[in-house]
Amino acid sequence: MLWPGLPLRLDPVYPRQARLGATPPVRGGFTLRRGPAISGEIVSQERTPRVDLDQEPSSQRETRPAQAQKPESTVSSSRRGFLKDAGGLGIASLMGAAALLTNSDDAQAKTEWAEWFQGNYRLMTDEEKAQAKARLEKRYSKEYGKPVTVDTTPAKEGVLFGYALNIKKCIGCRRCVKACVQENNQSRGDKQEIEWIRVLKMEKGAFTPAKMKRGYPDPDGIQVGGNAYGAAGVTLEGEHYYQPEQVPEKDAFYMPIACMQCEKPPCVKVCPVRTTYREADGIVVIDYNWCIGCRLCMNACPYWARRFNWSEPNLPKEEMNPKTHYMGNRPRMRGVVEKCTFCVQRTRQGRYPACVEVCPVGARKFGNLLDPNSEVSRILEGKRVFRLRAELNTYPKFFYFMD
Numbered sequence: 001m002l003w004p005g006l007p008l009r010l011d012p013v014y015p016r017q018a019r020l021g022a023t024p025p026v027r028g029g030f031t032l033r034r035g036p037a038i039s040g041e042i043v044s045q046e047r048t049p050r051v052d053l054d055q056e057p058s059s060q061r062e063t064r065p066a067q068a069q070k071p072e073s074t075v076s077s078s079r080r081g082f083l084k085d086a087g088g089l090g091i092a093s094l095m096g097a098a099a100l101l102t103n104s105d106d107a108q109a110k111t112e113w114a115e116w117f118q119g120n121y122r123l124m125t126d127e128e129k130a131q132a133k134a135r136l137e138k139r140y141s142k143e144y145g146k147p148v149t150v151d152t153t154p155a156k157e158g159v160l161f162g163y164a165l166n167i168k169k170c171i172g173c174r175r176c177v178k179a180c181v182q183e184n185n186q187s188r189g190d191k192q193e194i195e196w197i198r199v200l201k202m203e204k205g206a207f208t209p210a211k212m213k214r215g216y217p218d219p220d221g222i223q224v225g226g227n228a229y230g231a232a233g234v235t236l237e238g239e240h241y242y243q244p245e246q247v248p249e250k251d252a253f254y255m256p257i258a259c260m261q262c263e264k265p266p267c268v269k270v271c272p273v274r275t276t277y278r279e280a281d282g283i284v285v286i287d288y289n290w291c292i293g294c295r296l297c298m299n300a301c302p303y304w305a306r307r308f309n310w311s312e313p314n315l316p317k318e319e320m321n322p323k324t325h326y327m328g329n330r331p332r333m334r335g336v337v338e339k340c341t342f343c344v345q346r347t348r349q350g351r352y353p354a355c356v357e358v359c360p361v362g363a364r365k366f367g368n369l370l371d372p373n374s375e376v377s378r379i380l381e382g383k384r385v386f387r388l389r390a391e392l393n394t395y396p397k398f399f400y401f402m403d
Helices: 015-020 058-063 079-102 107-116 126-144 175-183 266-270 296-300 354-358 375-382
Strands: 030-032 042-044 149-151 161-166 198-205 252-257 276-278 284-286 306-308 323-325 337-339 364-368 384-386 398-402
Touching: 107 126, 126 149, 161 375, 175 198, 175 354, 266 276, 266 296, 284 337, 296 306, 354 364, 364 375, 375 398
Parallel strands: 149 323, 161 398
Antiparallel strands: 030 042, 161 364, 198 252, 276 284, 306 337, 384 398
């Protein structure tokens, strides 16, 4: 407890002196205090000049006075000024390091330095985007031992991409999952395996007379009926990991889930650094260089569509897809989030996504929602279509339908 009327000394290392109102020892010539000065002001104190004993003559070591001489003038600077000076020193240090790395022969060091300090992609000029593209192509080509291209094709006017999936046709083979992994350079292996597409296997069930005598606490089931704890119809409580010998399995129903490319994406709303955003053609993208790994977008997504790189992605050189897009399937780094982008490196060049091409039963359809003659537009017009979790008002552009 402080004594009434005594000043508070801000030095947590000396609690006893602070309680008694004594002045704490000076550390490095500065001390913080409250009193007549402004709160938090840094005031210069008397200090003993430092002497290099290796350069000082031995005769002067014996005759050096015990008391320090006072400086000619006492300088008082504000906290803001001190931080400004310190900030200038930090910037000078960074600029010096940048100069060293710029003149370095290590191409990877120069590239990584430039990537760390490049701006948000949306705010870059055309020249800065070209420089970023060239840096990545050079680094990826050297790292993976093959010519790698990084596309920067922007969204086209008059295009709004949409997706439709026939859940009655899906057989649960998961070829779409494997094709997506290979096309989009996702991490693979036992250490970290990332898949943008999830296929849920859901059981079909029915109420049967055989279960009527399995109730609780008696066979008639006063509290719990005998048909409880079993599937009835089709539910969304499915399995994400299943390894059958053959698909489709009997009494099973399959429902693939990926990013819904929402028109009102909740992931974009919560991103504190605006590194994920919706582009004009409806694709929600991520600027990997600006992702801080907070994973707020993952928590906001109601479709479990985003993945996080907890470790350095494992992408074998021989399996790396060299045709990449800056906002899509270029190799990611540790500590960033990634997700489906409708294969932006393909769709902005007039091609189908990899999952659409590989589907053996033609359950997947893709096209321009603004084109009334596109496959997806005709499905929306003539089929019974629904959107997953429509009550959340996210307005997905990923539709499910049945024949």
